[in-house]
Amino acid sequence: xxxxxxxxxxxxxxxxxxxxxxxxxxxxxxxxxxxxxxxxxxxxxxxxxxxxxxxxxxxxxxxxxxxxxxxxxxxxxxxxxxxxxxxxxxxxxxxxxxxxxxxxxxxxxxxxxxxxxxxxxxxxxxxxxxxxxxxxxxxxxxxxxxxxx
Numbered sequence: 001x002x003x004x005x006x007x008x009x010x011x012x013x014x015x016x017x018x019x020x021x022x023x024x025x026x027x028x029x030x031x032x033x034x035x036x037x038x039x040x041x042x043x044x045x046x047x048x049x050x051x052x053x054x055x056x057x058x059x060x061x062x063x064x065x066x067x068x069x070x071x072x073x074x075x076x077x078x079x080x081x082x083x084x085x086x087x088x089x090x091x092x093x094x095x096x097x098x099x100x101x102x103x104x105x106x107x108x109x110x111x112x113x114x115x116x117x118x119x120x121x122x123x124x125x126x127x128x129x130x131x132x133x134x135x136x137x138x139x140x141x142x143x144x145x146x147x148x149x
Contacts, residue, residue, distance in 0.1 A: 008075055009058035015072035025074030029081035030101050041087055048082040060124030069127050076131035083135025089146055100142055107134040
């Protein structure tokens with residue numbers, strides 16, 4: 001298997017974290033979001049889109065050697081976390097952004113319909129789509145809460 005695919009699929013090897021590798025990937029996504037101020041809106045969307053499709057291939061390759069949705073694969077959490085942050089209102093504070101992390105992890109673990117069913121998709125698609133949907137749920141929930149408040 002291509003080492004580059006393993007590097008990507010494991011979120012720069014954060015997937016090898018002995019405790020909560022998915023959370024480690026989500027945290028990496030949040031760190032990148034914070035340390036690169038230009039990494040917002042359209043740049044985030046394009047990077048996330050490209051990484052999603054690369055992730056399908058990379059996750060599929062890792063699944064062949066490590067099993068379906070192996071715990072070391074966490075690029076899906078990175079992509080999902082970035083989807084959760086896409087085009088959020090500019091007036092959201094640091095607390096809201098950090099809150100998005102916990103909300104995303106909640107949806108990723110809970111897997112409400114149709115997130116759970118999406119895991120049955122073949123190869124790397126099932127790995128990537130469930131976190132994409134969790135990111136969309138998080139983004140929509142944050143927007144709804146923002147409107148209500």
